[in-house]
Amino acid sequence: MMAERKSTDRLIDRLPAVRGRYTEAADLSRVTWFKVGGPAEVMFRPVDQDDLAAFLAGKPEGVPVTVLGVGSNLLVRDGGIDGVVIRLGRGFTDITTEGTAVTAGAAALDLNVAIAARAAGIAGLEFLSGIPGLIGGALRMNAGAYGREMTDVTVAATALDASGTLHKLSHADLGFTYRHAAVPAEWIFTGATLQGEAGLADAIQARMDEIQTARAETQPLRTPTGGSTFKNPEGHKAWQLIDAAGCRGLRMGGAQVSELHCNFLINVGGASAADIEALGEEVRRRVFAHSGVTLEWEIKRIGKALPGLHSVGGAA
Numbered sequence: 656m657m658a659e660r661k662s663t664d665r666l667i668d669r670l671p672a673v674r675g676r677y678t679e680a681a682d683l684s685r686v687t688w689f690k691v692g693g694p695a696e697v698m699f700r701p702v703d704q705d706d707l708a709a710f711l712a713g714k715p716e717g718v719p720v721t722v723l724g725v726g727s728n729l730l731v732r733d734g735g736i737d738g739v740v741i742r743l744g745r746g747f748t749d750i751t752t753e754g755t756a757v758t759a760g761a762a763a764l765d766l767n768v769a770i771a772a773r774a775a776g777i778a779g780l781e782f783l784s785g786i787p788g789l790i791g792g793a794l795r796m797n798a799g800a801y802g803r804e805m806t807d808v809t810v811a812a813t814a815l816d817a818s819g820t821l822h823k824l825s826h827a828d829l830g831f832t833y834r835h836a837a838v839p840a841e842w843i844f845t846g847a848t849l850q851g852e853a854g855l856a857d858a859i860q861a862r863m864d865e866i867q868t869a870r871a872e873t874q875p876l877r878t879p880t881g882g883s884t885f886k887n888p889e890g891h892k893a894w895q896l897i898d899a900a901g902c903r904g905l906r907m908g909g910a911q912v913s914e915l916h917c918n919f920l921i922n923v924g925g926a927s928a929a930d931i932e933a934l935g936e937e938v939r940r941r942v943f944a945h946s947g948v949t950l951e952w953e954i955k956r957i958g959k960a961l962p963g964l965h966s967v968g969g970a971a
């Protein structure tokens with residue numbers, strides 16, 4: 656007879672008491688833009704910064720912690736994520752303005768920050784309306800579009816370290832480089848102050864409209880995707896290398912290189928994370944064979960692969 660599973664075997668029973676919510680085996684395919692990914696062992700939605708700090712201070716040693724935004728730059732593997740996956744909720748979505756500065760919680764949508772800036776007559780943050788993530792993800796990725804990135808506008812940020820201590824970071828502390836912030840990987844951003852300049856609401860709106868139009872024309876916005884798959888290598892555009900290597904439209908299982916923007920991989924239906932990752936690796940292989948350039952993943956790939964789950968068939 657099988658021994659009865661003791662409740663103490665379960666991670667959720669070893670986690671500290673919090674005001675927020677724990678969920679076991681939370682389905683991450685419902686959370687990520689790609690619509691793929693296995694479960695989080697436990698998902699934690701802290702109520703506010705103090706709740707998150709208390710959790711970090713009280714969690715048992717050695718339990719891995721991963722923070723997600725809205726998963727617009729993420730490929731969660733099919734076997735899911737061990738440990739605790741944190742999603743920041745409503746307690747981290749406040750947006751306030753003062754003069755030409757905007758302070759936003761890490762779970763504020765980039766778009767909402769751009770809208771709040773417009774309402775306060777603050778120009779220079781329009782680019783955020785074209786990035787479908789949250790401010791925490793934008794800080795981590797130094798997200799940027801249409802000529803601006805987070806490094807151009809961020810003057811301060813706050814983050815909790817692995818033991819729950821709050822750090823106030825200046826622009827220099829953030830160490831921004833292309834699609835990267837040099838803040839320890841385990842730190843969790845809780846908010847940021849962005850600096851714009853005085854502008855007219857109509858002109859700001861016109862710029863946001865321009866960005867929306869350009870996005871709709873060039874990006875597969877109606878299909879599950881993870882945005883730009885690879886960083887642009889020095890002196891090159893990733894999409895041009897991918898196109899030149901004949902990968903536009905290339906398919907593997909339910910994953911495809913977008914016909915519209917070939918640095919985007921899309922889930923055309925029923926893709927596994929393994930399909931998407933294998934397709935990305937095949938693109939890297941073909942680009943290297945064609946041009947000698949090694950593409951570096953921009954999309955963060957996290958979690959465990961499912962043993963035995965390989966992409967369905969070869970590339971076609």
Ligand SMILES: Cc1cc2nc3c(=O)[nH]c(=O)nc-3n(C[C@H](O)[C@H](O)[C@H](O)COP(=O)(O)OP(=O)(O)OC[C@H]3O[C@@H](n4cnc5c(N)ncnc54)[C@H](O)[C@@H]3O)c2cc1C
Binds near residue numbers: 787
């Ligand atoms: C259609 C589409 C278009 C896109 N266009 C652009 C674009 O023009 N420019 C661009 O730069 N990106 C673009 N992206 C990619 C993506 O939107 C950005 O990278 C975005 O900033 C990710 O934010 P997120 O909240 O979804 O983070 P996630 O994808 O959930 O996470 C990304 C990384 O940030 C980390 N992270 C998330 N929140 C926090 C936090 N609070 N503290 C610390 N680390 C955190 C995660 O652990 C992970 O490593 C696009 C994506 C899509 C799907």
